[in-house]
Every structure is written in C-alpha cells, then in structure tokens.
Amino acid sequence: MGTDGYSLYIDEISRLRMTNKLKNTILVAGATGDLGGRIAKALLGKDADVRAVVRASSDPTKVKALETLGVAVFTVNMDNVDALAAVCKGADCVVSALSGFRNTVIDTQRVLLDAAVAAGVPRFIPSDYSLDFTRFSDGENRNLDLRREFHTYLDKAPIAATSIFNGAFAELITGDMPLILFKQNLILYWGDTDHRMSFTTMDDTAEFTVNAALDPATPRYLRIAGDQLSPREIQAVVSGVYREKFRLFRPGSPGLLSFLTKVARTVAPGEGELYPAWQGMQYMRNMIDDRSNIERLDNQRYPSMHWTTIKNVLTAHQAANN
Numbered sequence: 001m002g003t004d005g006y007s008l009y010i011d012e013i014s015r016l017r018m019t020n021k022l023k024n025t026i027l028v029a030g031a032t033g034d035l036g037g038r039i040a041k042a043l044l045g046k047d048a049d050v051r052a053v054v055r056a057s058s059d060p061t062k063v064k065a066l067e068t069l070g071v072a073v074f075t076v077n078m079d080n081v082d083a084l085a086a087v088c089k090g091a092d093c094v095v096s097a098l099s100g101f102r103n104t105v106i107d108t109q110r111v112l113l114d115a116a117v118a119a120g121v122p123r124f125i126p127s128d129y130s131l132d133f134t135r136f137s138d139g140e141n142r143n144l145d146l147r148r149e150f151h152t153y154l155d156k157a158p159i160a161a162t163s164i165f166n167g168a169f170a171e172l173i174t175g176d177m178p179l180i181l182f183k184q185n186l187i188l189y190w191g192d193t194d195h196r197m198s199f200t201t202m203d204d205t206a207e208f209t210v211n212a213a214l215d216p217a218t219p220r221y222l223r224i225a226g227d228q229l230s231p232r233e234i235q236a237v238v239s240g241v242y243r244e245k246f247r248l249f250r251p252g253s254p255g256l257l258s259f260l261t262k263v264a265r266t267v268a269p270g271e272g273e274l275y276p277a278w279q280g281m282q283y284m285r286n287m288i289d290d291r292s293n294i295e296r297l298d299n300q301r302y303p304s305m306h307w308t309t310i311k312n313v314l315t316a317h318q319a320a321n322n
C-alpha cells in the first residue's frame, strides 16, 4: 500500500472501531521473516485484521505473498517514528518478530515501540522468542544480551509489554543444534543427563504469540514449552523413533563448553553472522543452566492449543528422510 492510501485506510479502521464493528487489529513487524510470516498467517486464521510494516528493501515476493494472504502491507521508513505511528494508529497490539543485531533489536525496535506509544497502542510484544534470559548476565549470550538491553527501555515505556519465552525452536534439534548427532548415533551433552531443556516449534510459538496478541490481559512474561526433555529422555525418544541405538556422549563439563565457546569465538569470530557456531554454543550453555528452568509453564493459558512434542518433530523428520 502506498503512503497516500495510509490515512484513508487508517481513518476507516478507526471509524469502524468506534462503532464496534471491527475485529482486532494487530500490527506485525518482521512479517517477511520466518516466525513473523507464521504469526501473520496465524492471525488471519483467527480472523484478525493484520497490518505488516516492511522495508523498501524487503523481498517483493515475500511482500506479495503477505498481500495475497490478506495482510495489509505498508512500506515504511523504519527509522521514522511518525511514519510508523501513522500505521500503528488504531492497532490493539504491535508484535515484533524482527531479527538482527543491535541496529535492529535495539534501534529499530525502539523506533517501533516509540511509534506504538505515540499512536496510543495499548500493548507490545517484543521479538524475544527465546529461553528466559531475565536471570542471565551480560556476556553470557551476545544475542540475548541485546534483548535484555532492549527490555530496560521497554519497561519504562507507557505500554503493556509481554515477552514470550519458548526455549529453543524444536526444529533446530534436527538441524543446526549440536545435540543429536545423527551420523554418529550420539546425544552430545555437557550438563546433567537429567536436566530438562525446553523446546517449542515455530508454529506453536507463532500460534501462542497470536493468542497472546489477541488477549488484552497478558502478564509481562509468558513461558511455554512444547516439550521439555533431558539428554537421557532425548536418547530414548530418538532411539525409539529411528529404531536404532543412540548413545549418550559427554565430552566434558559445562565449564569446558564455556571455555571452548571462547576458543571458538577467537578462532572463528564470525561477528558479522547472527548465528556463528560460538553463539549456538552460548545458547546451549544457557539451556543446560539451572537458571533457564521454567517453574510454571503458561501452556494451558489458551486451551485450544495442541503442543508439538520432540517425538512429533523427530517422527516427521524420520518420515521425510526415508
């Protein structure tokens, strides 16, 4: 949608809202991305009115796909509070699924938040979607440090914020996460064999986020996990699904993992990459730490949700690769 169409569109939305004839309006930033796209789609499935803000440089194919689904897409200068505020006007919640470095997580999210506040949007969901980093300290995870830093700004803003903590995306267990070594039939672990880690699929995270975006009374934090499994439990599940024996393999302590992470960062810094190997190692170190334990899950908050387990993920992976 071009800039000229903004005010007419927004005014019409505001008019309909005042006459109580309108569904919820949710604005999504990062809808051209993986999680953001799933959030936008799931919102449409809940009959919400969905707006997406994209950059002039965003992939036109992804923009077109959003428009075809029924998303109202606005190409906006993401450094301009006023331009963003104009699109935020009348929204019930702004959902961020932005991903990147400081310039995105801190700078762009700040502009988005300022715009939401300026437009009088009552609620904001930041792009967290991770393990609960609130109990960790700076220096333990580069990417999560940025999100905690953003919270110091967010928590002073006159808007109700809700962070979604989902552990690791469950799909990573068959991909980049060095946990199940399929070629060697090993479960690689560094901590306690019985320490449970939290996993949630991207679709479940998106669906929960959508429920939260449409829920006017969410608390500051919501913690979910499609599954929580220890290395020993993962060994049993993967051995059952693949009908092959997988063994537990512990190369060393969590302290050794921390040391190797520092070595990896020195040898292969990859500072320009969002997920270099050492960052994945930082994430694994966080996951095996007791501070990432979730005392009370919010899984039951929206009873319509059906959670995908690691067994489900592995079964689908096994079927796709045979």
Ligand SMILES: NC(=O)c1ccc[n+]([C@@H]2O[C@H](COP(=O)([O-])OP(=O)(O)OC[C@H]3O[C@@H](n4cnc5c(N)ncnc54)[C@H](OP(=O)(O)O)[C@@H]3O)[C@@H](O)[C@H]2O)c1
Pocket (backbone or CB within 6 Å): 029, 030, 031, 032, 033, 034, 035, 036, 054, 055, 057, 058, 059, 078, 097, 098, 099, 100, 103, 104, 108, 127, 128, 129, 130, 131, 166, 167, 168, 169, 172
């Ligand atoms: N828990 C986990 O295991 C896990 C794993 C992966 C990701 N995540 C989290 O999930 C969230 C979404 O990640 P994702 O993988 O879905 O991201 P993604 O696919 O890389 O998409 C990123 C989105 O952010 C937009 N974006 C990036 N920088 C921007 C900027 N400066 N201004 C405006 N838009 C910008 C991109 O827009 P363009 O299309 O214009 O580039 C795109 O829409 C992030 O918080 C990420 O950390 C969690």
